[in-house]
């Protein structure tokens with residue numbers, strides 16, 4: 001899938017460190033955010049705590065653009081830090097919505113980083129504004145900060161405030177909260193978004209959206225947080241609070257396995273790479289075809305293509321090359337420039353596909369323009385047949401949990417049948433992953449997953465106001 005044209009984007013990535021001794025903790029966060037860059041490319045930021053004094057730098061742009069060596073050095077030494085990469089799903093892409101969100105209050109400083117989307121953000125914001133809160137951003141993360149601060153006024157400990165706040169927040173939130181003396185990791189009661197922690201050889205604790213970010217800073221994964229779990233990192237070590245666990249249906253996002261997370265990450269110990277191989281294998285069983293080669297749309301279709309090849313016995317080959325050195329096409333707003341971007345971005349390996357019957361594997365179809373162009377590129381390079389296999393079912397419903405699928409108008413499967421889509425994209429045959437296979441992708445048992453964008457089976461009440469810029473008018 002081309003995330004630019006199809007208008008489905010990764011959500012956000014969070015990263016935190018609680019160090020045994022002070023050092024330039026911002027450097028570790030920088031490397032961690034680099035590994036999470038695929039989850040958000042609009043803005044990024046880091047806040048470092050030096051004995052409770054917070055220093056923040058955040059801005060629009062990629063991690064490599066925002067953090068020069070001088071900027072990183074200016075964050076100074078500390079024992080704790082949190083960082084964030086953002087693709088905003090609520091609130092615009094402006095600088096003010098970059099995270100961490102830092103709140104200074106007489107109960108103490110609080111830096112918040114958030115992955116997910118609240119489903120009751122509009123009603124919480126109205127309630128908070130009614131009680132005098134003045135918002136500086138249009139993101140729902142500021143709402144979380146204010147709810148936490150409000151609850152802190154009513155409680156004895158920060159942990160109790162977090163537990164109480166969780167009863168007011170609905171929807172998806174994987175959070176890292178930095179207080180003056182501790183880090184607190186929080187996963188919402190449904191557990192929509194991944195959040196894990198580990199430890200490096202110096203004894204520093206690392207928390208991250210994905211385990212690939214732990215590996216990038218040489219930390220060992222300890223485990224994924226459970227839905228509703230709160231894990232506190234402070235001078236006494238690590239302790240878990242499970243008062244809010246088991247209070248809502250478990251619903252990890254299945255699309256993390258299909259598309260969002262990196263193949264080298266694990267969620268609940270399940271390999272993302274293996275989940276994608278499995279999807280390819282299911283497709284080979286359900287939609288067999290006589291073909292000469294299997295190729296994947298780079299990079300998101302590669303694992304599925306290998307799985308299809310392994311199951312079918314049809315050789316896997318490299319048939320498409322992605323140019324990684326051009327700008328992201330979503331910067332180009334018009335349809336015409338988008339199509340130009342796609343042509344620049346992908347090229348066929350003629351020597352692989354010429355005269356061949358090709359199975360082309362991709363992870364999803366949103367609007368269909370990108371896959372249609374890819375099929376055309378293969379035919380121009382001499383492919384005699386192109387059989388498209390998609391490692392996800394058709395998108396039929398919006399996502400309210402932090403993924404930018406907010407309108408059925410943009411979803412091709414809402415308008416056309418599978419044979420019609422096959423015709424529109426110029427493929428010989430088209431096969432989507434069956435919905436019945438979704439729970440089998442992660443390869444575990446006993447866990448349940450959110451599949452709502454495919455099935456319409458939402459695990460929470462659906463909000464009425466969900467547009468990305470729903471708070472814009474009040475700014």
Ligand code: SF4
Nearest residue numbers: 253254399450452453
């Ligand atoms: Fe993931 Fe789809 Fe559920 Fe959103 S609706 S959390 S994208 S499975």
